[in-house]
Amino acid sequence: MNALIPLPVIVPLLGAALCVIVAPWRWAQRIISLSALISNVVVAIILFVRVDDDGMRVTQGGGWAVPLGITLAVDRLSAVMLVVSSLMLLPVLVYAIGQKAEESRFAAFNPVYLVLAAGVSASFITGDLFNLFVAFEMMLVASYVLLTLGGRPGQVRAGMSYVVISLVASTFFVTALALIYAATGTVNMAQLSERMPELPLGVSTGFSLLLILVFGIKAGLFPLFFWLPDSYPTAPGAITAVFAGLLTKVGVYAIIRTQTLMFPPDARQGTFLLVLAGLTMVVGVLGALAQDDLRRMLSFHIVSHIGYMIFGLALFTLAGVAGAVFYVVHHIVVKTGLFLVAGLIERRAGSDRLSRVGGLVRSAPLIAVLFAIPALAIAGIPPFSGFVGKFALVTAGVESEDWWIVGVSLAVSLLTVYVMVRIWSNVFWGEPEDPAVAAFIESDQSRVPRLMTGAATAVVILIVGLMVFAGPLYNYAERTAADLLAPQQYIDTVLGGDGT
Amino acid sequence: MSLLLAFCAAFLFATGTWMLLQRRLSRILIGVGLVGHGSNVLLLVSGGGGGISPIIDTADPSEFTDPLPQALVLTSIVITFGVTAFLLALGYRSWRITHDDVVEDDVEDRFIARRRDADQAIAEEELAERDQAAEEDRA
Numbered sequence: 001m002n003a004l005i006p007l008p009v010i011v012p013l014l015g016a017a018l019c020v021i022v023a024p025w026r027w028a029q030r031i032i033s034l035s036a037l038i039s040n041v042v043v044a045i046i047l048f049v050r051v052d053d054d055g056m057r058v059t060q061g062g063g064w065a066v067p068l069g070i071t072l073a074v075d076r077l078s079a080v081m082l083v084v085s086s087l088m089l090l091p092v093l094v095y096a097i098g099q100k101a102e103e104s105r106f107a108a109f110n111p112v113y114l115v116l117a118a119g120v121s122a123s124f125i126t127g128d129l130f131n132l133f134v135a136f137e138m139m140l141v142a143s144y145v146l147l148t149l150g151g152r153p154g155q156v157r158a159g160m161s162y163v164v165i166s167l168v169a170s171t172f173f174v175t176a177l178a179l180i181y182a183a184t185g186t187v188n189m190a191q192l193s194e195r196m197p198e199l200p201l202g203v204s205t206g207f208s209l210l211l212i213l214v215f216g217i218k219a220g221l222f223p224l225f226f227w228l229p230d231s232y233p234t235a236p237g238a239i240t241a242v243f244a245g246l247l248t249k250v251g252v253y254a255i256i257r258t259q260t261l262m263f264p265p266d267a268r269q270g271t272f273l274l275v276l277a278g279l280t281m282v283v284g285v286l287g288a289l290a291q292d293d294l295r296r297m298l299s300f301h302i303v304s305h306i307g308y309m310i311f312g313l314a315l316f317t318l319a320g321v322a323g324a325v326f327y328v329v330h331h332i333v334v335k336t337g338l339f340l341v342a343g344l345i346e347r348r349a350g351s352d353r354l355s356r357v358g359g360l361v362r363s364a365p366l367i368a369v370l371f372a373i374p375a376l377a378i379a380g381i382p383p384f385s386g387f388v389g390k391f392a393l394v395t396a397g398v399e400s401e402d403w404w405i406v407g408v409s410l411a412v413s414l415l416t417v418y419v420m421v422r423i424w425s426n427v428f429w430g431e432p433e434d435p436a437v438a439a440f441i442e443s444d445q446s447r448v449p450r451l452m453t454g455a456a457t458a459v460v461i462l463i464v465g466l467m468v469f470a471g472p473l474y475n476y477a478e479r480t481a482a483d484l485l486a487p488q489q490y491i492d493t494v495l496g497g498d499g500t
Numbered sequence: 501m502s503l504l505l506a507f508c509a510a511f512l513f514a515t516g517t518w519m520l521l522q523r524r525l526s527r528i529l530i531g532v533g534l535v536g537h538g539s540n541v542l543l544l545v546s547g548g549g550g551g552i553s554p555i556i557d558t559a560d561p562s563e564f565t566d567p568l569p570q571a572l573v574l575t576s577i578v579i580t581f582g583v584t585a586f587l588l589a590l591g592y593r594s595w596r597i598t599h600d601d602v603v604e605d606d607v608e609d610r611f612i613a614r615r616r617d618a619d620q621a622i623a624e625e626e627l628a629e630r631d632q633a634a635e636e637d638r639a
Binding site for chain 1: 520525528532535536538539540542543545546547548568569572575576579580582583586587590591593594597598603609611612615
């Protein structure tokens, strides 16, 4: 059972190596990467079920005793993140294969995509702050390559700022690690959790803020989000979906993990994070309103919703953290779905500019349905999962009597509805505003490959699944939140756990 | 020794930050390198003072230098090196495309700003027309 824990990292990495060896044969690469990702889904689901039943699992890398070895730990939060991320990585790869674009043109695509998968899984299962840095780098370096694959001028320009920003964030991370190690003499998160309260409050508060800065850049928190809407839309279609769904949420995961596990309650930055969350929500949604390019609009919209997750965390109550966990899960699935459908729209209409496209509800009714479901879900219309998530967060805010943030989040969700309505009325209703687009829709070029539609449909079905199973999922999120707010169990299992 | 290294890290951070804030890509690259070195030196210092090589059974463990930060810094150096090489390749590509290494503005941002200007121009035009109509009515 414990031997399963490192598999979500090892299998994709081995797969990546094999993909490099069989580089001349694309079909072999596809078989390898698809089977590696399927194995990840299976392992993640087994871990998810077992961890929920029997409590968290720990293994020590290399068999070294606890503070020396590399701790890999799967608790409820890691398990659910593993399941959702592996469930997203698989359809996105299928979509990329169906697209017959970057995946077919570059032999590097499959191996790099698998490294990205390994990096994402490694961030979720590591119990060691330095290893979290290494996992982040693995994921980021893969994302640099995927973002600039093809080397078009727009990609190079956006890729440049993305790489520099991420590199600066990584430097801050190394700096934070150095200072934390100098102060506590360990980088194991469970040990840090024991030693942090012994430090003077000013020092631990400083560390807490420094880590928020590092992960805030990766998560796209206000005022550190500016790189996100610029770089994400330039990536190849399928890749934007996985960036939008997963990468920012890995940052959010790291904030949740470090804030709840490592820092004593008085060094946590509740009020500060709450203010940041409010600003993130408002600025993100206003930015989305101003855009004309569909994928940029959705990218700004990611920023806005990062605010909701941080809002839930910042309350540091059971209901708040549960709401945040639920919202993260919901948002990964729904946002990936929206970006995949945005890719379908671009394929069908030859453009994703709101001012040029129109009338797709008649020419492509299936795409309209596929868009409507995630759009309703993200806008928080009952009975979709977005409603459950927002309802949980607002209830938590009311319980904590932080009225202003409740007001802000409700106003922002109204604006979210407006953003989605704006996309809907521009893209699906009316007539194409641009004759070139109208001609393209009529032509043979606008046929969408079945694999792309199939992959997008699979994700949309998962969104419907989230709606149906919202109750059990919310209960799970509540159990997760209870674990997170009482980290003693995590510490005991990691430090006292058998190292075999 | 440690104090010297700490000052060294501070100096690298300061110069690196200055370079990062420049508009030319070549300088930003140097800045990234300097800041990266600064953080690596800091990581090295975090292990405390020097000591003898930490090989078991050669000496009393209390005289050993802390090996962990050295292992960490090695990992970090390798990562910084790899990413800097990637950035250099990207910078070269950018130079091939634009023949200039000034970091460009986001095109879409400018497009949206233009839309705002256009909206304003239209609004002003409408306002002027309304004023004119009102004047004509009075006349």
